[in-house]
Amino acid sequence: MTNAAQSAARVPAGVTFAARLSFENISHSFAGNGETLSDVSLTAEPGEVLCLLGPSGSGKTTLLRIAAGIEPQTSGRVLMNEREIAGPSVFLPPEKRSIGLVFQDFALFPHLTILENVRFGLTAMSRAEADREAEIALSRVGLQQYAQAYPHLLSGGEQQRVALARALAPRPTVLLMDEPFSGLDSRLKDSVRAETLAILRESRATAIVVTHDAEEAMRMGDRIALLRDGKLVQTGTAEELYNRPNSLFAAGFFSEINVFECEVADGRVATPVGSFATAGLADGAAAQVAVRLGGISAGENGSGMPGRIISRRFLGDAELFEIRVAGADQPVRARMKCGQVPAGRRDITLTIRESDVLVFERAGKNA
Structure with a gap:
């Protein structure tokens, strides 16, 4: 069946009563391995994709x-x-949590x-009743024609949609997805991701999606x-994190950058590719200047x-250059x-577009 036919066949997702899910000062550690999470506070709002x-x-x-309740936190709630589901006195x-989970490997049972x-x-x-709800869930993802097939007969993208249907069938108030597209090839990833997002919007369930891919996020x-070493670095919309990153780490996670070490003088930073104004940094402060490749x-x-x-490398609609510039230790x-x-x-x-220049105070490895 073509994608267009599948879209036409797919029935709207049943609406759930979306919940607000909050993490309050969450810390977690494994014995002998140090902290994996440190004082993380974060809220997914009802119907939001976080x-x-x-x-x-x-x-x-x-x-x-x-x-999901698979792992207990060391501290926090x-x-x-606003009802505690995991904390010092409740687990x-x-x-019992009304939370759906889609695993990275889909976790379908091959014998079913x-x-x-x-x-x-x-x-x-x-x-x-269960058969009827399962059939409806398969219709939501456009795969009702495969009801009697087995997982090994389906493509990776189809298996991902089955896993999504299984998670949505009980109509959870929150849906958790752990790198759900990482096993798909790049050509398939865009279409499956778009279909999944459309289904999430229709179901209106609160969704939390784990990814290491900034473009996917x-x-x-x-x-x-955005997390790093178990700590919450920055939270916001894509525009906020891209245009106003609060650290060099955040800037580098959302785009490729050149980094120059310099010192603030007369409210400006001088780099091998130009001098730029800086706000909020005192004269004499050590700075790191990030210039996006684009x-x-x-x-x-x-x-x-x-x-x-x-050097120059052809990438299709763009070319990647390495350019020697006076005063720069590495090619720009x-x-x-x-x-x-x-x-x-x-x-x-x-020439440098100043909106693609970001200046941060140098402050050790977390700058």
């Missing part, structure tokens, strides 16, 4: 497991609609049909929570900072639209 973003080991999946078991997989969690219903999330372009009529191209990297720099040219001048 993305937990960060590198491997930042605590994203642990936070998800704590929400988890609340649903609601996973089956697709319908039986989706029906698996509907234990409180009669067999006939920006595509899916109403808000993004903010560097070839100057016109010889204007700009001179440089020499030492730039990403420019194909055709902007004629083939064979070595000498070039660079």
Whole structure:
């Protein structure tokens, strides 16, 4: 069946009563391995898609497991609609939380049909009622025609949608998704991600999605929570985190950057690619200046900072350059639209878009 036919066949997702899920001063540690989470406070609002973003080991999946009740926190509380479901004196078991979970590997049972997989969690219903709800859930994801098939006959994208149907069948108030698209190839990922987001919008369930991919977080999330080493670094919309990152780490997670070390003088920072104004940093302060690769372009009529191209790589609609610039210890990297720099040219001048220049005070490894 084509994607268009599947979309036409898919029935609207049943609306759930979305809940507010809050993490309050959550810390977690494994014996002998130090803290995996440190004093994390975060709230997913009703009907919101909140993305937990960060590198491997930042605590994203642990936070998800704590929400699901699979892993107890060391300290802090988890609340649903202001009611404590996990804390010093309360621990609601996973089956009592009205929380759905989609695993990274889909976790489908190979010996069960697709319908039986989706029906698996509907234990409180009669067999006939469970079958009906499972069929409706499969219709929501456009896979009702595979009800009697087995998982190995489905593609990765189809298996992901079955896992989503199974999680949505009990109509949870919160849906947790742990890197649900990481096993899909890049061509399939965009379409499955868009279909999943449409289903989440229709169901109106609160969703928390774990990812290490900043673009995926920006595509899916109403808000993004960026974590590093078990700590919450910054929370906000994609626009807020991209345009106003609060640290060099946050800036580098959302775009490729060149970094220059310098000192503030007369309210400005001087770098090998230009001098830029800075606000809030005192003269003499040590600074780190981030310049996004996409903010560097070839100057016109010889204007700009001179440089020499030492490598260029064709990437389709863009080219990636390494350019030697006087005063820079490392080549300056730039990403420019194909055709902007004629083939064979070595000498070039660079202009910098100031909105792509970010200045941070240098403050150790967490800067």
